[in-house]
Amino acid sequence: MPTVDATVFLPLLCGMDRLLSEFHANDIAPGDLLRAVLEVALQGTPQPLVLAVSGGRDSMALLYAMARWAPSRVAAVATFDHATGDYATEAASLVAAQARRLGLTVVRERARTGGTSEAAWRDARWAFLRRVARGFRARVATAHTRDDQLETIVMRTLRGSGARGLAALAAPGDVLRPWLGVSRAELARWVEAESLPYLEDPMNASRAYLRGRVRHELLPAFEQAAPGFGEAMLALGERAAEWRRDVDRQLEGCGLSVNAAGTRLTVPARVLERTTDEGRAVLWPAICGRVGVTLDAHGTRNAVRFTMAGRRGAHIVLAGGATISRHRDARGEVFEVRRAPARHGLSARLTSGAAPTFAGAIDALPPRFGRWRFQRLGVEPLATDAWCMALPAGTPVVVRAWAPGDRIRTDGAPAGRRVTRYFSESRVSVLDRPTWPVLLANGEPVWIPGVCRGLAAPSRPGRPELIWYRCEREFD
Template sequence: MGAVFAPDIKECFGRADEEVGRRICYNDGYDTERRGQRLNNVQLEREFAQFCKTHQLQSAHAVIGVSGGVDSMVLLQLCHRAMHGSEPLLGGFSVVHVDHGLRPTSADDAQFVASYCSRLGVFCEVVPVEVKDCHGEGIEAAARRVRYEALLARARSYPHGVCLVAHHSRDQLETFVMRWLRGSGLAGLGAMRPAAIREGVPLLRPLLRVRRSEIVQYANMWDVPFREDETNANTRFFRNRVRHELLPLLAALQPAVEARTLDLTEQLQADESFLQEQAERALEQVVVRRSGHDVEISTEAFAGLHLSLQRRVIHILLNCFCARDWLFSHVESIRTLALRQDTASAAVSLPHGLGAWREYGRIYIGHQALPHDHETRGPRSIAQWDLVHVRQLSFASAGVFWRFRALPIAKLPPQPRRSPWRAYVPDVDFVEIVCGLPTSVRVRPLGLAGSKKLQDVFSDSKIPRRLRPGWPIVRVAGRIVWIPGAVRTDVQRWDDTGGGYALFARPSRFQD
């Protein structure tokens, strides 16, 4: 920021008694049509008071983010006056100034805010942060992320802490346009809410329907100083380009663009709230399994949803793993994958290490697993199962909880039940259970002339790819005799001359 300003109201706004409906030029950089009488200073304080009562801030401690700009300095002034009226409107408040350290004058900004708070007798904490673009989000988004992290952390330190920020109607217009250009869906186009919950903390914007010109007017009325951020004129940043290059063009076509956008975003937010409720209900109908790694969805149930709910269900699930601004293209790639009929399996990659993949009537969304190199990693032994002394065996593998059971029998049943979850082995002392065998290994399924690769056995049995590296395989003397849920091989065939064991396997549940 640069020098301290005390704006001249006549220079900024012209005559105070201009007739309603006349176009006037504010120093926002573009024309705005007056839509009814502008708020005066008393009305602004009344609206702020009503906001505090609506959100029951009389019992809350408000943490205010103050940068030193005119918007946040006016919010600070409003909070200060609200505390010293005949009826206190806040349970308490304090100021947090986040020093991003991105500009040479950032230390001066911090000193300016701290000094003004000291004059008012308001507690102010300066929080230095380090801004790193670790997610490819851009320096603007990274700065915003760490700023909110600092504000929310301070608010959580109070029993009834809330965050107050000074976004106004032009900020809402800019946010709407930026999200529209980036391809956001309905939730994103709703832009900023007057009240929201962020990481468990109420985040409130009491000035969202107030014009910036009215904020400047209030600052002039109460001699509220502020500092101008010199980077606000730098069109290298996306928001500044929208503000200085695009919004003047929109205002030339529609002078009431701010007011129209406020009305539109409120409608979108109401529609979004209703549709979100419907999507959350639909989510319970289509999700088959949840874990910390991924979610499994029935493609049949998913296909029965309305197009709007399909997209919303996907968006909800993506946000569960990574709360980012997911684009329409991301959501649509998953929806298309889920509805494909031309292939049993396919996958798409997404930002932030997430992905979606389809396997045998199921769609999975979650963290992409690292590829398994079975040929080089080699098998992993799970257990040496002593059939004589241990009749039941349980273990977890690849997120599945397995139960094995051995039943001694004197002879093979006349008509043994054919089930991939049951196998008969002759009288042996123990069997070995392994996983991670190379998928190129060949086996000879019982009753089949010829052999198959393990990969083909897994595919024919519709065993999901993500489970194959940890799928248990039973061997005797180093040779595969049984792949539970898939095939029994012709190795160690029972010739019915003596006793043996019936082996049972059951994947009873998935581990979270």
């Protein structure tokens, strides 16, 4: 990308308003402004980018700007057809055709069913974008503008958002938004000057949804009643975003641990116990946000109360199915936050009380059991390793999820003992238990992987007819 004169565009680092003043005072072409904005946005972003392009003017400006000034940074162009009508299909076709003409990789997908709400469309679109980004090991870049930020701040204010929510699109995160300091009018000047193709979304003029009413009715009315309203709201959003960054910096070094999938987090209990309720009300939303869990006011209050009242092994359920629990691990007392699991496929069947998942010979255990993996071993492991077990070849077995009444006979309890006791001794969270696999032989539980082996599970070495397996959790 060509280097831009820093004496003209250095104000970008201090504020977009000053940059625009320099832009107009020096009568610089619209493309030079956008090139400067893009250059600064990319300086701190080493990852390749997946461009989210809808076919509208702002996103087509992003497509052409990246293709012209930073094509090597583009991993792919992603466009999503919401299946809401002719416009959605035509827009996706335009994006695909133009991106290919520019020599860029295109990923296009159509929704199976058309959504009926803004939230449903947004969720489907973002699920697609994040899937594409993972595939390319890239970061999503969107074309949100200064106007989008203002509308989002106002919408969140109307909904009673706190400081975290008012940061809106400027909140720290993994999405790059290079146009966030640029107005739609500035983008329009460049698009028209370059005669770039785009489609006008008919929903932009609609008042059917809140964003349209905010854009066309509320914001003009507020600005007329209180000139400077928009600038004041944008300043509020920037202060909220900086506040969020400060809170996130406070959490660094506090011992937060997030699993590889980004769905589960633990934090030492002392981090939350050694502050006030007001401090906990600030920390809990930031902690939950690390795994994509959004706390509303009610959820925040529940989390604050749970901090001091929750005993070890207790948990609370948040809106959307996420959970906060308290247990003990190698570091001591911890709180664990879990994002709600996806309710589909085998995992959904395991937690819905479905019939046994596998019934057959020990020689052919399934390689996958929900989020667990069975691996057949070629050598005998340590006899004390509860993650491993053996049975004679040909033994009929059943693998199913744990049931609350399960009992197992062990050396320490030959008459039988509830599996829940062993779960507690092994510090298995109550949230993990419903999907924990149990292997039965002759109708009797003989192996709870990682927890205990029963008397009916011979583990003596040197028996060639024994079939050895190791079972372990995936995605930890």
